[in-house]
Every structure is written in structure tokens, then in C-alpha cells.
Amino acid sequence: MSKNSFFLARMLMWSLLRRRSRLLIALLGVTIGATVLFSLVTLCYDIPRQLSREFRSYGANLVFVKAGGVGRMSLAELNQAAALLPAEQLVGLTPLRYESVRNHMLPYTAVGVDFEEARKTSPYWRVEGVWPARSGEMLAGSDVAEKIRLTPGQSLTLDGRNEAQERYDKEFKVTGIVSTGGVEDGFMVISLSDMEEMTGEADRLDLAEASLTSNSAALSEISAQVKARFPGLEARPVTRVASSEETVLSKLTALVYLVSLVVLSLTMICVATTMMTVVLERRREIGLKKALGAENRRVAREFLAEGLILGVLGGFLGSVCGLFLAGAVSASVFGRALTPEPQLAPITIAVSAVVTIVACLAPVRRAVDVEPALVLRGE
């Protein structure tokens, strides 16, 4: 280490240690700026994904049916086609089977679903009572329940004839009343396995509802792939859900981006102004150094090195705080953990270092231009 650079390092250390309180102010400013930068960029990266998950509460956006909408598909057929769905974007896949059943001679539509999956694809179902957990339990649609005065806890027998014209019947316990404001209000909802056991016919599905976080272009893509590889099946995007989501989601994302951009630029301005005052405050010190024979370049280099240290340190602390902040925001708003993006940390550090140095440049240049005598006299 040359004598010169050793001296520079000692001066730096001294200046950092001596003026602890003011440096803390500057460091605090830079750290906060970096925290905001890191957390906002992380959130911006994550928000479209998170929001798109929230939009899944509108229910299925892709429906599998037999080609042309006529006939029934088998579970194997469905599973083959479902393998085309991107696993990380799949929220739920519910196979559905409809049967005409009777209760006390009155006809009803029974729908067989997988309750676990149905809760994922149709989170908007409002169930008064509890969801069925065991075989032999069912949900009754609110219209049906009102019509035949069903309450949770009651039992009823469903009967009918299967394709082979054999009579079947099975007793069910109603655990809840489901209301959706849609067709489900008029259905008896039972589990798919119960329906297969009741009718004695397995592996017949009318349709399957899939809920994906993909956008509508990706849905059409999947639909085209299914058509090409499985001619017996058809995957129809639910235009109503998909296109509405596109409209709303794009606006919300734009809002978040715009707001973040504004917040970011203003935060950076605030960091810059803080740095400026910190430098301006030290005009006396600069004057003294110059009076003792320091060159302008040397003084400037010292200040910039200080700015660099502040920027890097602040950027590092900010990245750590930002990670926690973004995690906290994600957890409180969306109730889900955030996928950390570690590659953002070096970017944050670099940006805050650049901002601090740039903010130092102008006041340092002004400060080194002053006459030492004037500054030292206190003017």
C-alpha cells in the first residue's frame, strides 16, 4: 500500500468515525432509499403473478369437453390432456359428471365433483354448514334446499337409472347448503366417487374445469395444443373470465408500475438532496484541507470515496431490509410468501452507489472551488 493511499484510507476512516451522527443521517437516507428500491422492484416483479392468482377466485378459465361438446370422456383421456397444462400455473382441475336423479319422484340434477379440487377452482361457492369430508355426504344447492326444506344434517335418498337401465339408490347426508347465484343453486352436489359407486358406472366425465394463472393468449395456445394432440377432446377458454381478467389485470399492473416508478424517482431525489446537504455542511473542512495544501482532485476523490462507501453500505443494508419489507407486504396483502430475487441485490447496491456519487458530485465541485480563506473565516 503506497503512502498516499494509506493516508487516504486513514482520512476516510477518521471522517467516517468523527461525524458519526451526521453520517448516520446520510446512511439512513441511503438505506431507506435502497430499501424502497429493492422492495418495490421485487414487488413489481411479483405483483402480476400474485394478482393473477387472486383473479382465480372468478373460477375456471379453461373447460375440457369431448370434441364438439357431445359425449363423455374418460379420466385417462382427461389426464393425458391435462399433462399439457403448465404445473406451476395450475390452480385446480375439477372433473364434473352430471346425472339425472330423483328424490321422492321429483327430478333433480346431481353433479359429481372432487370436493378438494372444487374448492380450488370455485373458491366463490358459499357453503352454509360444512364441506363434505366423507363418502355419503353431499351439498345441496340453495334453490333445492329451499324447495324441499333441507337443512344441514338432514338425510335424503337419491335414486335413478344408469345407462344399462338398472335402478340404483343411495342415501346421502346433507352437510351444507351451497349458494353461488348460478346454476349450482339448483344442483345436488355429491362426490365423484360416490356417484360412480351409486350408478355402478365408472370413468365417465362430462367436463372438467381448469383454473390457470395463464393469460388468455397462453390459454388459446393450450387449447390449440390439445386440439392438435388429442382430437377427441376440446379445451375451451372461458372468454368471459379470461378476457375480463386481461382488461382488469393489465390496468392494475400498470397502476402499480406507474406508482412504483414515481415513488422510486422521488426517493432517489430525496437521497440525493440528503447527500448534498451532508457535503455542503463540510465546506469548512474542505477549506482547511485546501489551506493545508490538498489538491482539488484529492479532496474530491476523498469525498467520492466516502460517497461510494455510503452508497454500497446503504445499498447492502437496504437490500436486506427491502427483502423483509417486500416479504411483509406480500404476506399481509396476498397472504403468500414471496419468491426472493437475489439477483436484485447487486443491482440495488450499484444503483444506490451511483445515486450517492452523482449526488455528491455537484456539491463537491462547488465546495472545492471555494477560497479557503473565505470559508475558514466563516463566510
Add this chain to the structure above:
Amino acid sequence: MFWKMVAGALRRQKGKHVMIAFTVGLGVSLATAMLGVMFDIGDKVNQELKAYGANLNVIPRGASLLGDKYQLAGDDGGEAAEEVLAANYIREDELYKIKMIFWAYNIVDFSPYLTARVKVGNEEINLVGAWFNKHLSLPTGDEVDTGMASMKSWWKIEGQPVDEAFPDGVMVGRNLAGKLKLAPGSTFEAAAADSGLVKTLTVRSVFSSGGEEDDEIFAPLALAQELAGKPGLVQRVEVSALTTPENDLARKAAQNPDHLSRQEWDTWYCTAYISSIAYQIEEIMPGVRVKPVMRVAESEGTILHKTQLMIVLLTILTLLCSALAISNLVTANIMERSVEIGLMKALGATNLSVSLLVLTEMLIVAFMGGVCGYLAGLGLARFIGLAVFGTSVEVKTVVIPITVLMILAVTLLGSLPSLRSILHLRPTEVLHGR
């Protein structure tokens, strides 16, 4: 003397004060814009979410209960049929009442529907009558234009929109148009399945909805009523209303409003919950049942809530950030003037008078910055609104007191550490130059 000194200090340190004012202005403009967006975001997003269509279905009370009985009694004629008709249909001339409930201004659009079975060639098809561009004059003196167009934003329509001004102009679903080889402009004959009444219809447009409507024909309501032989009657009404997100009170009320306490009931009735709007429509139109479409209602609540929460968090972050920056600057400014303050104290100024002087100075600067910042913030909010939603965000007046309080608090809090140092300042030491 006091004001002279304040004015003098303001003039002398112009550069620094401009910087403080600038930072305060930045902080305030950001806070104003964010608060403006925060208070308005609910309405804006709500409006956007109307893209999902109606959130209330109005059906006749008997429709779900008497659906089966209708088959038995419908052909009897006479009194029983009259009763069944009333139980299964809603009178068209009563629909204006929907716009007269307590939350009338939250009803964005509504449209009735009536399905008639018609024969075109050998095909038996559903012809659905609806309102498209219906003008209503309410007894309250209000004029309302409503219809289904804005409630079906996801429909892709090719051709001229259907309008009540063209009583025979219809809109044909894409699948059906392909099957019958119809295009906008062509005409075809439709015969009512029941009465055999034949009408010549003009195709104004072909639409695709992605649902079962693609196999149906949509026509002005009067045409469907004529073909179905049900003059002045409709089967169901879809209502699109702006609602407040559901909460526990709303869920409790949805089960049974009678279980609420008097106070809860008042709160519930006077809040635009989907259940209270449904209740009010049922109140004003006896004989109907209003069912909230859970898919739309619940999701609206979730998405609104999340977006609002996100914006609130961003706003708080912004406020904190600008508060810290302002307090930094104020502290730095006061520390710098230790010599001046030392001199004042040496000349006999009390701690109180010095503190007051500094504070007044800071407040004046902050206030000036704040006013400019507020005006800039209005512009910023407008810009955000226009850029994202295409309509300007109106900054509510409640933002002004919040911003004023914020400036006061931030400047006072920001000056506190430096005021403390003023109190401990010894004139001899600073004047000596240490």
C-alpha cells in the same frame, strides 16, 4: 423584531431553504397523489371489475319454487294460470323501480331478459329479448339510459349494435350464424314455436360470447315478448351494481337480515353491500327474488381489498420516505447554523425564543413547499388516473387536512433532534469555533 429576524433568516439562506421547500414539496406532492389514488382506487377498480358482468340476478319469486308446478297448471287457463304467470314473470313496467332504491346511484346498468322459442327452418332456437339502449324516465325526474351492452364487455360483436329503434334487428350468435349461414345485413324468417307467428328479422350483427349464447339470437325485448306471447313480461333481470366488499356483517346479514341487531341493521342497510342492495330491490319490487352472483361478488371483494391494501402500503411507505428526507434536511440546516444561534444566545436570547424562531422559519418554508407540492400532487394524481384508468382521479378534500397535518408533524418531528442540540449549545464554544 421576531418577524424581522425570521424574514432576514429566510432571505439570507435562500438556497438551503429552497432545497428544504423542494423536498417538502416532493414529499407532499407524492403524498397527495398517493392519498388521492388511495381514496379513489376502490371506485376505479370497482368500475373496471364491472367487466365481469352482472353481480345480481333478479328472478320472480315463484320461478324456483313453482318451476315444476308450472307444467301442471300452465295450460289450465283461468285464475290458476294468472297466478302462475305472476309467479313466474316480472312485469316490465315495474323495472324502473330498481333505479329508485336507496343505493340507486350504485346501480350501473340493468337489463331484463325473456326467452322465446322460435323455429328458423327446421331448427328450434332460443330468441332472447333484452334491453340494448333503453331510455327510462323515472318518476323522480331522473333520466336513465341502460342496456346489456356494457354488462357483456367480453362479447365480440361484428356489425351494427342492436337498438330499440330497429324493432326487427337482431344479433345472432357465432355458432348459429355459421349453421344458418347468416351475416350482418341478411334477413331470415322466424316462427314462434307456440303460436306460429312468423316475423321477418334482419341480422344487425354477429356476436361471440364464448358461452352457450353463441347458439342463440338476441333481440329487442318487445320482439321476444310478441313471439313468446308474453306482452309486458320478463323472466329475469341482470343488475350490475357497484358494491362495497363483503365483510362479516354482510355475511351475517346475507344469512338472514332479521338476525341483526337494530344498530347492525342500520349500518348494513346504509352500506352498499351486495346483500343490502339485493334486499332493497326485493323490498321495492314485491314478488321477486334477488340472488347475488357469488362468483362476481366474492371476487370483487377480494380483488378490491387486495388492491386497496397494496396502495395503502405504498402510500405509507411513500409518506415515511418523504418524512425522513425532510427531517434529514431540517436537521442538517439547523446544525449548520450553530454559530448564528450561539450568537443569539450570547446576546441574551432564551432557548424558547430561539426554538420558536427556528421552528417558525421551518414551518414557513415547509408550508410554501407544501402548497406547491399539493398543486403538483393534484397534477400527478390526474396523470396516474388518466394513464391507468383513462379517467382522472379526483383528489378528495379530506386529503388537504391530512397533508397539512403531515407537513406539521414531519417538520416538527424533524426539527426535534436539532432543537435539542440548540438547548445544549454553549455560546462560548460555538463562537470560539469548536
